[in-house]
Amino acid sequence: MQIELIKGHGSGNDFLLIDEITNSYSFSESERAGLAALLCDRNSDLGADGILFIMKSDQADGRMRVFNADGSEASMCGNGLRLVARYVCEMKGLNEAIIETMRADLKVSKQEDIYPNVTTYQVEISPVSFHLADLPLNINEPNLLNKKIPELSQELTFSALAVPNPHLISIVETEQLKSGVQKEISEKVNNPNELFPDGVNVSFVKSLDAGSIYVNTFERGVGFTNACGTAMSASSLVTCLQGLNSVEEIINVYNNGGRVQCVVHENDENYSIDLIGNATYMYQAQINVDLERETFSVRSKEEFTEQITYEKLQADAQEYLQKAGL
Numbered sequence: 001m002q003i004e005l006i007k008g009h010g011s012g013n014d015f016l017l018i019d020e021i022t023n024s025y026s027f028s029e030s031e032r033a034g035l036a037a038l039l040c041d042r043n044s045d046l047g048a049d050g051i052l053f054i055m056k057s058d059q060a061d062g063r064m065r066v067f068n069a070d071g072s073e074a075s076m077c078g079n080g081l082r083l084v085a086r087y088v089c090e091m092k093g094l095n096e097a098i099i100e101t102m103r104a105d106l107k108v109s110k111q112e113d114i115y116p117n118v119t120t121y122q123v124e125i126s127p128v129s130f131h132l133a134d135l136p137l138n139i140n141e142p143n144l145l146n147k148k149i150p151e152l153s154q155e156l157t158f159s160a161l162a163v164p165n166p167h168l169i170s171i172v173e174t175e176q177l178k179s180g181v182q183k184e185i186s187e188k189v190n191n192p193n194e195l196f197p198d199g200v201n202v203s204f205v206k207s208l209d210a211g212s213i214y215v216n217t218f219e220r221g222v223g224f225t226n227a228c229g230t231a232m233s234a235s236s237l238v239t240c241l242q243g244l245n246s247v248e249e250i251i252n253v254y255n256n257g258g259r260v261q262c263v264v265h266e267n268d269e270n271y272s273i274d275l276i277g278n279a280t281y282m283y284q285a286q287i288n289v290d291l292e293r294e295t296f297s298v299r300s301k302e303e304f305t306e307q308i309t310y311e312k313l314q315a316d317a318q319e320y321l322q323k324a325g326l
């Protein structure tokens with residue numbers, strides 16, 4: 001089958017966007033998973049952290065389904081939703097829209113550039129739950145906020161929440177970031193285990209200057225990525241719960257792919273997070289895929305020029321992190 005796609009990224013978390021609104025593709029569930037595993041392979045001519053299927057919606061301006069590089073589907077993707085927001089808004093000539101996701105119809109909007117000439121969108125991250133059954137996390141507690149999980153670590157404390165995809169977050173110091181402990185814990189909870197039967201995204205967070213944090217994430221279904229939008233949003237919320245940052249204030253979230261901003265909103269113990277950051281296109285391509293034989297070829301590939309400007313944002317962020325000793 002012939003497929004057109006755009007490759008883009010949100011803070012270095014890169015995705016293949018497949019437009020099912022304009023094109024008359026009709027993928028079965030197994031084809032969606034198979035395409036993700038085949039096209040996201042970093043040893044192939046494409047490679048990405050996941051695929052974003054952009055689909056018609058009966059109730060919103062568009063619909064996003066996100067598949068990780070291992071072919072598993074996730075309920076939400078913050079960096080990916082900014083790319084889908086851009087694609088749908090530009091297609092329909094909108095500055096704001098509603099995008100249907102697995103668990104909620106979410107508000108998205110075009111924003112002022114977060115960095116000169118870097119196309120920027122804001123997306124709503126919601127719903128948020130601290131109920132452990134919503135991850136799921138199998139421990140006999142109503143929630144897990146800044147507590148130990150002895151099976152994973154004797155010294156680290158963790159918070160667990162679903163936004164709505166599952167996140168396990170630990171606020172750490174530089175030495176823990178530089179040790180191999182995050183990889184160890186992440187691989188343990190993303191291979192068959194009793195604690196997290198569906199796996200979990202694992203983030204280590206370091207508080208920097210006031211209103212600034214650094215987040216490093218091992219993503220369920222992918223591995224370490226440059227950034228994870230839902231993880232950066234969930235981490236921002238956890239830093240507010242721990243008194244390191246404040247709700248309704250901009251939090252600069254640094255990551256290995258650059259910088260985004262989060263604003264945590266609280267309404268009677270209900271939280272949502274606004275995630276603001278780049279939505280950068282890298283190239284568009286036409287490919288021929290033979291899923292039976294698990295092969296594909298790139299028929300054409302045309303680069304965009306936006307990445308050149310994005311790399312200036314990324315260099316600034318990396319300079320800041322170097323000064324912070326990261």
Ligand SMILES: N[C@H](CCC[C@H](N)C(=O)O)C(=O)O
Pocket residue numbers: 013049050066068073074075076077078079080165166201219220221222227228229230231
């Ligand atoms: N790996 C995640 C999905 C992608 C989320 C991430 N790329 C983001 O930007 O939020 C999961 O399985 O829950």
